[in-house]
Amino acid sequence: MNHNPFHWGRPSDSTYGPYNQQIAHASNVNPMARQQQQSDFPTMHTQRPMMTGTSVLAIKYQDGIVIAADNMGSYGSLMKLDNVERLLKVGQDTIVGISGDLSDLQAIQRILNDLEIDESYDAGDDEDALAAGLKANHVHEYLTRIMYNRRSKMDPLWNACIVAGFDDEGKSFLKYVDLLGVAFASPTLATGFGAHLAIPLLRQRVDSEADVKKLTKADAIQLIKDCMKVLFYRDARSLDKYSMAVLSESDQKVEFHKDVKVEDMKWAFAKGIKGYGMPQL
Amino acid sequence: MDAINVDINHLKKGEVSLGTSIMAVTFKDGVILGADSRTTTGTYIANRVTDKLTQIQDKIWCCRSGSAADTQAVADIVKYHLQMYKANNNGKSPSTKIAASIFQELCYNNKDNLSAGIICAGYDEKNGGEVYTIPLGGSLHQHEYAISGSGSVFIYGYCKKNYKPNMTKDETVNFIKTSLSQAIKWDGSSGGVIRMIVLTKSGIERLLFLPDEYVNA
Amino acid sequence: MTSIGTGYDLSNSIFSPDGRNFQVEYASKAVENAGTSLGIRTKDGIVLATEKIITSKLLVPNKNKRIQTIDRHVGVVYSGLIPDGRHFVNRGRDEAESFRSLYKEPIGIPGLLDRLGYYVQAYTCYNSVRPFGINAIVGGIDDDGPHLYMVEPSGVYWGYYAAAAGKGRQTAKAELEKLDLTTISTRDAVKEAARIIYLAHEDNKDKEFELELTWISKEETNGLHKFVPKDLLEEAIKYAEEEGDDDGSSDSSSDEEMDD
Numbered sequence: 139m140n141h142n143p144f145h146w147g148r149p150s151d152s153t154y155g156p157y158n159q160q161i162a163h164a165s166n167v168n169p170m171a172r173q174q175q176q177s178d179f180p181t182m183h184t185q186r187p188m189m190t191g192t193s194v195l196a197i198k199y200q201d202g203i204v205i206a207a208d209n210m211g212s213y214g215s216l217m218k219l220d221n222v223e224r225l226l227k228v229g230q231d232t233i234v235g236i237s238g239d240l241s242d243l244q245a246i247q248r249i250l251n252d253l254e255i256d257e258s259y260d261a262g263d264d265e266d267a268l269a270a271g272l273k274a275n276h277v278h279e280y281l282t283r284i285m286y287n288r289r290s291k292m293d294p295l296w297n298a299c300i301v302a303g304f305d306d307e308g309k310s311f312l313k314y315v316d317l318l319g320v321a322f323a324s325p326t327l328a329t330g331f332g333a334h335l336a337i338p339l340l341r342q343r344v345d346s347e348a349d350v351k352k353l354t355k356a357d358a359i360q361l362i363k364d365c366m367k368v369l370f371y372r373d374a375r376s377l378d379k380y381s382m383a384v385l386s387e388s389d390q391k392v393e394f395h396k397d398v399k400v401e402d403m404k405w406a407f408a409k410g411i412k413g414y415g416m417p418q419l
Numbered sequence: 420m421d422a423i424n425v426d427i428n429h430l431k432k433g434e435v436s437l438g439t440s441i442m443a444v445t446f447k448d449g450v451i452l453g454a455d456s457r458t459t460t461g462t463y464i465a466n467r468v469t470d471k472l473t474q475i476q477d478k479i480w481c482c483r484s485g486s487a488a489d490t491q492a493v494a495d496i497v498k499y500h501l502q503m504y505k506a507n508n509n510g511k512s513p514s515t516k517i518a519a520s521i522f523q524e525l526c527y528n529n530k531d532n533l534s535a536g537i538i539c540a541g542y543d544e545k546n547g548g549e550v551y552t553i554p555l556g557g558s559l560h561q562h563e564y565a566i567s568g569s570g571s572v573f574i575y576g577y578c579k580k581n582y583k584p585n586m587t588k589d590e591t592v593n594f595i596k597t598s599l600s601q602a603i604k605w606d607g608s609s610g611g612v613i614r615m616i617v618l619t620k621s622g623i624e625r626l627l628f629l630p631d632e633y634v635n636a
Numbered sequence: 637m638t639s640i641g642t643g644y645d646l647s648n649s650i651f652s653p654d655g656r657n658f659q660v661e662y663a664s665k666a667v668e669n670a671g672t673s674l675g676i677r678t679k680d681g682i683v684l685a686t687e688k689i690i691t692s693k694l695l696v697p698n699k700n701k702r703i704q705t706i707d708r709h710v711g712v713v714y715s716g717l718i719p720d721g722r723h724f725v726n727r728g729r730d731e732a733e734s735f736r737s738l739y740k741e742p743i744g745i746p747g748l749l750d751r752l753g754y755y756v757q758a759y760t761c762y763n764s765v766r767p768f769g770i771n772a773i774v775g776g777i778d779d780d781g782p783h784l785y786m787v788e789p790s791g792v793y794w795g796y797y798a799a800a801a802g803k804g805r806q807t808a809k810a811e812l813e814k815l816d817l818t819t820i821s822t823r824d825a826v827k828e829a830a831r832i833i834y835l836a837h838e839d840n841k842d843k844e845f846e847l848e849l850t851w852i853s854k855e856e857t858n859g860l861h862k863f864v865p866k867d868l869l870e871e872a873i874k875y876a877e878e879e880g881d882d883d884g885s886s887d888s889s890s891d892e893e894m895d896d
Binding site: 187188189211213216218219222239240241242243244245 | 523527530554555556557558559560572575
């Protein structure tokens with residue numbers, strides 16, 4: 139089988155000869171470029187992120203979810219911004235944490251804002267109608283459709299998102315979706331560097347849904363704080379200032395903490411490190 | 420669809436670019452924009468007295484960095500949109516945020532074809548001085564002060580340590596002058612004179628500092 | 637409106653010899669017989685109210701809302717053909733969204749009305765369409781404070797301190813004129829709106845109705861268009877019923893004068 143998706147569904151070149159692009163002016167690739175490059179890959183849009191945000195972390199605990207993301211906006215290795223909010227509140231009690239391209243993050247923010255307005259039209263007079271209407275599972279499904287649709291146009295929104303909130307039944311909801319439209323759920327989730335550094339730490343405490351029941355709110359918050367610390371130690375694109383949201387199932391509330399600082403770092407052991415092998419002063 | 424197709428990539432490569440040092444700073448009475456005046460093609464200085472500060476509305480201005488052609492085109496389109504806004508809203512002047520939002524919309528939707536880094540700053544009675552940046556990808560951010568362009572990377576630390584909120588006009592002019600003089604000194608793509616625009620309640624003022632006036636700032 | 641169209645009322649795009657557009661005038665007739673709606677502009681907000689005629693006992697009480705939201709900060713109530721009103725509201729939502737997508741901020745109320753007025757007017761110019769059979773009262777808060785407008789089938793729209801449409805509009809207007817609209821608080825205006833709707837219902841006595849009330853206020857709703865909370869609605873209805881009883885006994889004669 140030919141694994142290049144752009145050759146699928148076409149008459150094979152070996153039987154019919156190469157496809158003549160002049161027919162129906164089928165290609166939107168300009169002729170000079172076509173001579174140079176072999177493939178007739180469609181014109182592409184966002185192909186590399188410029189301003190970026192790093193990891194988002196989230197974990198379920200016995201009565202909800204803790205989710206966190208730092209406030210840094212990177213431009214390559216330059217910290218261009220130190221005040222970016224990457225945890226978006228959607229509706230009454232859904233938090234969407236977004237990593238990746240910041241211009242696309244803002245596009246998602248606008249899309250979700252429009253969704254929120256659309257949903258509020260028919261909210262009626264019920265005080266909690268909006269809350270009842272737009273729940274985290276709806277936001278996530280909508281976002282999945284947006285992300286998959288854009289990747290299918292070869293014009294992805296260059297982000298990985300974690301949606302935390304409550305579903306229709308008021309149960310904790312935690313799911314992931316990224317630039318390819320790939321979506322999955324897990325009691326512990328992380329994007330970017332966090333997927334490498336934080337997930338193993340989070341899974342030490344919560345490996346499966348069964349472990350969620352054992353984790354208290356205080357422990358969950360501490361665990362996320364510890365992971366943000368590890369990320370600050372080891373992710374060269376991270377910041378020691380972050381936002382954290384704590385969702386609790388029992389009262390269906392979201393606490394939003396801004397400007398949380400990384401605490402209890404250990405650096406003093408540097409004193410004992412001298413040279414790189416041979417004894418020296 | 421089948422119009423004459425020109426590969427513009429080789430044109431883009433030799434493009435006139437504003438390897439630049441630009442900034443905008445809010446202060447007590449409004450906002451001040453500042454820029455160097457060097458335009459380069461490669462290492463040749465195409466213009467040594469460029470004006471990179473562009474008026475979009477009476478008291479909404481922008482500093483342009485990136486491709487000269489792209490940023491001029493974008494600035495012209497934003498200017499058009501703001502005139503339309505004014506015409507459609509009973510002569511009500513658009514806010515700085517609206518101007519910045521249109522820059523953002525254009526830069527985001529055309530991100531593949533543009534190299535434009537823009538600082539949009541303005542003054543209005545309601546919001547006072549405001550500064551927004553639209554960096555390369557087309558996102559939008561508000562700041563108390565902003566620096567941008569190739570020379571800005573040398574003065575991140577200096578500006579962070581020396582900026583104070585609610586400075587006087589003289590303090591702000593000096594802050595910009597010293598910051599840009601350092602950016603110009605260390606960045607080969609920045610140079611020439613320092614131009615500034617002061618936007619306050621009392622009006623629009625242009626300032627110019629020649630090299631011998633700022634080298635020791 | 638005594639003259640008959642005599643052929644000049646068959647198309648939108650044709651004037652009568654004395655310079656009238658009969659289709660527009662007939663559209664106004666559709667409004668005149670509908671349930672009363674009103675809007676009040678207060679010192680920091682807007683109150684919208686409508687007398688929702690209950691056409692069947694099988695309709696679920698307090699559902700099938702009539703007052704709608706165009707954007708978070710803009711509300712609409714209309715008297716006349718309900719589907720026309722819904723179409724009008726949808727257009728308003730589209731305009732608000734397109735404004736937001738370009739300027740990244742909520743649309744101003746005068747700007748929105750410019751666009752909506754233009755749209756309604758366009759429906760009086762072509763023979764393939766008919767005019768809107770509604771009087772729409774649009775209220776909202778923007779940077780310049782509260783605004784209240786009423787759009788008529790001709791496409792004309794004016795800004796008001798208070799506006800009323802529908803069958804009981806004369807009664808309602810007379811009552812609205814008695815209020816001190818430059819100083820009234822939004823909370824008080826909610827109660828007055830309820831009272832006036834109850835009073836205006838006298839013109840439509842034979843039909844059942846339900847009161848619908850929404851408000852927008854910097855203080856009370858953070859600038860968002862919302863239905864008034866249940867306790868305030870009940871308070872307003874109680875006030876309306878008490879005041880109505882008083883009115884019934886004291887100035888029943890003046891009531892009759894107002895009827896046309």
